[in-house]
Amino acid sequence: MPDDLTLPPRPDFFPAPGGALPQHWSKCFGCGDDQPAGMAMTFTAGEGLEVSGRLTVAQRYQGGPGVIHGGILSVAFDEVQGMACMVLGGPVVTGHLEIDFARPIPLGSVLEFRARIDGMVRRKVYTSAEARIVEGPTAGDTVVATSRGLFLTIKPEHFAPMADFVDGVPVSPFGTSSL
């Protein structure tokens, strides 16, 4: 990480700690309630710049025998670190994401993710996150996976060339929540 990073303020529009965060896009595979095949993650604001996310590890997320697929875990980290960027009040996309898979995560577990912005320079937003199993046979305080991400702030027009590929009219596009 560069050493000239700054931290954004926690904005007035951000919910109080424990408050639900809106979806960023209702057709999102990670969090959208207009995406039946998706992962239906939910998010709440934490203290300071922290954001929490929850994922129930469904049977269909299996990778190795009885455990979560690493790609699914990567989606969850992408999502929660993207949501941590919501304090910026504008859109971001992932430029780089890295994951450390520290412990096996059994199917049926409920994972809690905590993420935050560690610093920014120009359009670059450096984030980190960790996951714990909060429900299930191996639940505990152990960190089961960690992640670092680089997000780039973008203009909303970034998505304009892709508009024709959206699968139908979103029922409830930006700024909605299934909570």
Ligand SMILES: CCCCC/C=C\C/C=C\C/C=C\C/C=C\CCCC(=O)SCCNC(=O)CCNC(=O)[C@H](O)C(C)(C)COP(=O)(O)OP(=O)(O)OC[C@H]1O[C@@H](n2cnc3c(N)ncnc32)[C@H](O)[C@@H]1OP(=O)(O)O
């Ligand atoms: C997915 C929908 C998101 C919708 C968001 C809408 C509203 C929501 C509001 C808040 C967000 C809330 C929640 C988001 C939740 C979940 C997020 C999921 C996010 C995703 O899942 S999103 C899909 C995967 N993602 C992509 O689809 C990106 C494809 N990609 C590109 O579109 C370009 O690649 C882009 C835009 C990344 C950069 O392109 P660009 O031309 O704008 O910028 P440029 O190249 O000039 O780089 C500027 C500075 O970043 C450095 N830099 C760039 N890339 C780097 C890399 N990889 N590693 C290290 N440094 C990198 C350069 O070195 C330079 O650094 P320096 O300033 O020091 O010179």
